[in-house]
Amino acid sequence: MSNTVGSHIVNEVISRIEDNVDRLLNLLRALIQVDTCNPPGDYRRISEIVADEFLSLGLNVQPLQGQDGKPNIIGYLPGSQGNKTLLVSAHMDVVPVGKAEDWAVDPFGGEIIEGKIYGRGSADTKCGLACQVEALRAIRSAGVELTENLLLGATVDDETAGTMGMKYVIEKGLRSVGWPRPDRVLIGEPSDLAVVGAWKGRIWYEITLGGIAAHGGAPEHGVNAIDKMISLINEIKKMDLKSHPLTGHDSINIGTITGGTKINVVADECKATFDIRYGPPRKASEVDSFVRGVIKDLEKKDRHFRVRSVSVWDFRDPVWIDPEDDFVKCLLSCVREVTAREPTFTGSLSAGDLHHCFMNGIPGAWIGPGKMEVAHKPNEYVEISKLVAATKIYALAILKQCSKV
Ligand SMILES: [Zn+2]
Structure with a gap:
């Protein structure tokens, strides 16, 4: 950490993340251990785990579902002022395992080997989800009051580009429960901690x-x-x-x-x-x-x-966020402060969930601890050090976007 993040409360949140790495790893392993390969996309068990996690953070929780068996689990924490809304999200489904013999580890084992957690979805993008939950847990347990609204999301059907996932949440789901539409979106897709802001x-x-x-x-x-x-x-x-x-x-x-x-x-x-x-x-x-x-x-x-x-x-159409957007500048500063390195701002192939946000006039970006080059492959993994860094980055982003800290 550089000392530009000086405030007491930020340090408190960061040290809570460092003290609770085991909980982060256990949550990620529990998520990997549920088979959410899509197709077929069975969300019964994982949606319960995620909803329990969100409830444990004191969020209002709703399964926003346009179709039976497709529950997007969304948690809402209204800010005391509530002028803006940030959505932080990751998808719950994973791509199929492929040939079992190509795996040296159990794809649903969540094994930890030499500083990495292995399994389908470890990089794309159950890691993002686990880090987002633990980032907010650190903020909540430090007693920070959020002034702006926060939505935490776990979506369905990103991997099949389905219409019942983020598209449903943004176009219908949030409105159906009277929750605000986000102004900016941060998604935990694999980016190796780069800020991704343009997609083909x-x-x-x-x-x-x-x-x-x-x-x-x-x-x-x-x-x-x-x-x-x-x-x-x-x-x-x-x-x-x-x-x-x-x-x-x-x-x-x-x-x-x-x-x-x-x-x-x-x-x-x-x-x-x-x-x-x-x-x-x-x-x-x-x-x-x-x-x-x-x-x-x-x-x-x-x-x-x-x-x-x-x-x-x-x-x-391709989608992109203006590199001069304050949200991009904020995210870059979060990565810079956590990694003490100059962050990368880059593009990627396909915006996934974020595409539907852009199509509805809501810009966003990706930051994730996973690497795109191991996603969708046998022996997918995520590095534990990146998990911890991503959790800190999400926490800083939420603090900067949604609080006066
Ligand atoms: Zn993904």
């Missing part, structure tokens, strides 16, 4: 082209849909890929391609999926008109180019 947009297409079957030895009598798909891929790949200082290079990935029935038959159908990602300020609509323009040109130039269907599975 993405469009996912599944495009099916038609052909005409014929003998493979006389392809001139048919139309090969695979050949047509190759032309389409080559044209789409001519998209002008840009680079953004925070989100990096735009990208196009052909995720799957299927077509044809037999080696000696001209393929009468070919289907491919395209995952196109782009940084700010490019809009999804701009990318979409490029792709549709390419298809129109091919149809014009080649009478055998037949599109059977274009389905759009995802259509997202």
Whole structure:
């Protein structure tokens, strides 16, 4: 800690976090030990654990649920002045484990080995949730009065980009219980303690082209849909890929391609999926008109180019918070004070829960103790030292945003 955080109360909160690392680790292990792989996304047990934790912090707690079995657990602590509202949140679901034999540890064990806790969700993002709870516990036990409103959130279905998670909370859930809409949001996604403030947009297409079957030895009598798909891929790949200082290079990935029935038959159908990602300020609509323009040109130039269907599975604009926003400056100062290092401000691939906040005019950022490079992989882990640092960062952020300390 640098001595810029001088006040007595801040020191008190920080030392309570340092004195209670065991409780933090136990909570994270308990969360990892509940299987919340999504799909299928069974939230029964974890929502009880989280609700009990939130209640133990003296919060008003509601399961904001747009559908049975999808309870977003939200805790609310009204501030004495209540002019602003901060939402601090993390999701409860995790991606599936994959092949069990790729794991050297039990994915639901929460084992501690050499300063790291292992398990599915340890980095993404049960760690964020545990640290957020313990940050607020330290603040509560130090007796700090919050002047501004605080919402603590544990959401469902982030990993499946579902509509019953943060989207429901922001658009309907909070209003349904008369709680305020947040002004700023802090999410515990893996960032290795960097402040993440910009995310790529993405469009996912599944495009099916038609052909005409014929003998493979006389392809001139048919139309090969695979050949047509190759032309389409080559044209789409001519998209002008840009680079953004925070989100990096735009990208196009052909995720799957299927077509044809037999080696000696001209393929009468070919289907491919395209995952196109782009940084700010490019809009999804701009990318979409490029792709549709390419298809129109091919149809014009080649009478055998037949599109059977274009389905759009995802259509997202990039989102970003102004680096000059006071919230960003506040978060950077929190990281700087806790780590005694110059913090990183960066971007990431996909905003997840935060996307729905931005779409509703509510900016936010990520800070998490996990590393993105171990998320969604076998042997996922989080470093204990990062857990402690993240808890302090969340506590400072809550104090700076919601109290006069
Ligand atoms: Zn996540």
